Amino acid sequence: PVVLWTRASGLFIPVLYSPTSLFIGTILDEPVTPSVTLDKKTLTVQEDATATLTATTVPADAEVTWASSDGTKASVSDGVVTGEAEGSANVTASITVDGETYTDTCAVTVTPKGA
Secondary structure: OEEEEEEEOOEEEEEEEEOOEEEEOOOOOOOOOOEEEEOOOEEEEEEOOEEEOOEEEEOOOOOOEEEEOOOOOEEEEOOEEEEOOOEEEEEEEEEEEOOEEEEEEEEEEEEOOOO
16 A cells, blocks of 8 residues: 545645555644745835845745735835835735635835935
8 A cells, every 4th residue: 555645725634545445534734824924024125226025825836926005116026126216115925725815015115216
């Protein structure tokens, strides 16, 4: 027999396989709560400059969607924040797991060039 592991809805389940039978075992771990966490809660960037935010997700393979509350002040693409004009904006990273959305936010301040 061979023991395989499968993952369903954040749970790890042992599966025992042999040429004559298949046994699906009991759940071994507690459910994992999905989350997204940014490496910074605040960020300052100059106009026309960039800075990078990193999102850590559970599950690790979750797709991150990025958004800015005011793209005229700070824009974001794949975690790279660009200072567009002096002011402030919130950059949000979000993931959706099993129909539920999880978010984390970074407050971005954009300063004038050369400041």
